Amino acid sequence: MSGLKKIEINPITRLEGHGKIAIFLDESGNVAEAFFQVVELRGYERFLVGMPIEEVPRTVSTICGVCRAIHHTAATKASDQIYGVEPTETAKKIRELFVNAHYVEDHAVILYALGLPDFVVGPEADPAERNIVGLVKKVGVDVAKEVLRKRSYAVKILEMLGGKPIHPVAGLPGGWSKRVTEEERQEIEKLAKELVELGKLTIQIFEDVILKNEKYMELITSDAYRSVLNYMGTIDEKGRVNYYDGVQKIIDTKGNEIGRFTGKEYLNYIAERVLPWSYLKMPYLKQIGWKGIVDGDGTSLYSVGPLARLNVADGMNTPLAQEAYEKMFDVLKERPIHYVMAYHWARAIELLNAAERVLELAQDPEITSPDVRAELGEVTGEGVGIIEAPRGTLIHHYKTDEKGIVTEANLIVATTHNKGPITLAIRKAAKHFIKNGQVDEKILNYVEMAFRPYDLCLACATHVLPGRLPIEINIYDSDGNLYKTLRNF
Amino acid sequence: MKTIVVGIGNPILRDDSVGIKVVEELSRDVDVDTAILTTTNFEVLDKILGYDKAIIVDAIQTGNEPGTIYELSIDDIFVTYSFTNTHNLTLATTLKLGYVIFPEKMPKEIKLIAIEVEDVENFGEECTPKVREAIPKVVEMIKREISK
Structure with a gap:
């Protein structure tokens, strides 16, 4: 040098x-x-070795104060496989409700505290103003009050379902320890209606502030913030975005499908490159082979998270989010979208989607069924729980002995998947x-x-x-x- | 006066758990509202709004002797004009924000007690010895504070 x-x-x-x-x-x-x-x-992985697998979901909810519901659910899904059990339909719905409530909370914090101030207050504003307090001044205290009040309803739902105020404990192999009573269902339904309003308001603020401002649209579509990458995310059987469960799909820079996998098949798609200057391994797509930290057609880097999920999917599973999804692709006029700043837009759409999904699930008659736990099967000795964390695909992979005691743990978090794209974004x-x-x-x-x-x-x-x-x-x-x-x- | 004591930390990241341990120990002895939190974002407001007084216990890292106890005001920890880090809201930002958005519901008095940590990099449920020794001292401080 x-x-x-x-x-x-x-x-x-x-x-x-x-x-x-x-x-x-x-x-x-x-x-x-x-x-x-x-x-x-x-x-962290070493800390889990020697622990009974049914203890793991409760423990991993402490990995990250922000993503506790997500780690809890991913480990719970892995524990289903270790006990060879398919959770009951009601348990799956409660888990999905739980994950979606977490999305509303987390996406709201990220958007309002970190993402929007750059735009609403302006990227070149004095740092003393370019922050959430500056944002509050711009959008008004009343709007901010509404946003904070409504997002606290998502936390309330999480606490109601999680079984313990801060660190959720309700996830069990084959189900969920706590059923939802009719009274709770009604309460969740009421709160969920407010969450949908929060989602609508967020899309509105995004449209008013960013889409109507030529300068910000230029920034979003600037080459400085454009990375042409492959994408990975989870879809349901109809090809729509799903956070709790489904198949992991990978597309290339032009939107062609590279492949899809479930469970430990992830090992067939994701390889890791050890870089001399970094402490972290950088994941890349095995099929393509390591091409370096480059973007463009033929790159082996892929990204995960809100924009990746929307790029990979054919649509959203709720009506208002679907409308917003179509609008984003219409406005940005490309598919997949490679503008990194569109991550914030995708995050706003997902917030609305998650809120609508919470409401749908709260109105599902099956959600209050007492059938929340399936009989455990034989210990299989291996389980992979894959879930979409708000920041991207999260993989929990465990091996156990015949009694279900963890002998090996491997956790791949979203920031690890995104390491190449983040380096690239900074470089650009x-x-x-x-x-x-x-x-x-x-x-x-x-x-x-x-x-x-x-x-x-x-x-x-x-x-x-x-x-x-x-x-x-x-x-x-x-x-x-x-x-x-x-x-x- | 309606008071809440909030402990913030990660229960399995050694000394980072000190705020939680203080609150757990305190609630064994004293009948006072308490809460445990793992982040310093909006959730802090969910817990303290509506109280007259909030005592918040957290770990701090300044390079001083581990186990050192600090009594701080919001301004003491509000050290930067860059309000957020790249991932989360800081405690000071959240509290300041609370006073901007919910001036009528925020506690009139907020006391921050911070304990200098030694190890927040390794996973484990126990604090290091010097930090552990600080726990009963902080519990006593809070008891005195509550009985004022």
């Missing part, structure tokens, strides 16, 4: 995971290379916005905006105070001397 200038975006502490962005400039001050490095919390934004050595404060946000759509979860298990990710950009001249520092703290 001699002769190159180096810009480093460094977290100062090790809180909230260890993300590190290093940008190298060439002699003329343009970006030669950019890397994204992560140090994940390790040792850096190349676009850093020219001739010109770097200012705004660059930091434009680069952050490139990976924010993926909502990377580096090590969200820890959130110790002060609970932020301080970022520092160091700019070095070609002799390696520091001549400028930019900080967000």
Whole structure:
């Protein structure tokens, strides 16, 4: 790297995971290379070894404070297979209701706290304004109050179903430990109607603020934020997006199907490349073979998460979300959509979809059936639970001994799948916005905006105070001397 | 005065669990409303709205001696103009937001108690010894605070 200038975006502490962005400039001050490095919390899988599989769902709900419902359900699905049992229809519906309520909550937080401020307040606004408080000022306190109040209803549903306020415990092999009473069903139905309103409001805000603003639409469709990739997501038997269960489908950059899999067949599709400069392995598609961190036709990188799911599917399983889905593809005029910023749009559509699905399931007469648990079969010794986490496909793979004690655990989380696309997004934004050595404060946000759509979860298990990710950009001249520092703290 | 004590942390990430352990220990001795949280996002508001006073216990990492106990105000932890990190809302942002959106329902008084941690990288249910020693001290502090 001699002769190159180096810009480093460094977290100062090790809180909230260890993300590190290093940008190298060439002699003329343009970006030669950019890397994204992560140090994940390790040792979690080891922690699970030796545990009875039925304990695992309750334990993994603590991996991540944000995604607790999702890890719980993925491990519960794996435990079904280990006990060779098919859950009852009612149990499946309760689990799906649970997962969809989680989507409403999580997507609302991500959109309102992290995604929308960039647009509503403006990407070049002073960072003192470009945040959720700035967003509240723009949309008005009354709207913000409605949003926060309604999203708390999703939390209420989660607590009602999960069996314990914070960490859910209700998932069991073959079912769900807690049936839904008629009284609870009525309460959930009432709350779900409000959630649908939240979904409609979110789409409305997105349309009013972003779609009607030419500048933001230019930003969304800018080459700086466009990555031509393969996509992976889960679909139901009609090819529609499903978060709880279905088949995992992979498409190429043009939308052609590469393949579909269930359970441990994931090993036939996903391979991992160990990169010398990174602590993380980077997944790629086995069928295509490692092609490097490149996009375009023929790349072996794939992405997961809201946009990936909508790209892979033929539609949504609820009417209002279907309308919004069609509109997104009409407006952006491509399929699959490769604009990374469209992740936020897809997230808004999924929020509405999940809310509608919560309502549908709350109105399903079968949801209150007492038949919530199936008889366990023989221990099979292996189980794979695959679920769509809000950030993308989540795989829990366990092996056990004949008594159901875990001997091996492998967890692949969304941020791991997305590692290649995130690196690529940062590289593209850096190349676009850093020219001739010109770097200012705004660059930091434009680069952050490139990976924010993926909502990377580096090590969200820890959130110790002060609970932020301080970022520092160091700019070095070609002799390696520091001549400028930019900080967000 | 209607008071709630909230412990924040991850129960199986060693010292990160300290806030939860304080609340669990406290609720064995004292009859006070408590809540346990694993994130610092809007859920904090779900728990504290409607109370006159909230005591929030969390882990902190500043590089000082593990087990050190800090009493902080919101402004003490509101150190940055960048309100969010890339993944989640910070506690300070959430609380400030609460005062903007729900001024009438937010507690008039919020006390933050933070305990300096040593190990938040390894999985385990036990805190490290110095952090463990801080737990009864914090419980006593809170008892005094409640009886004021």
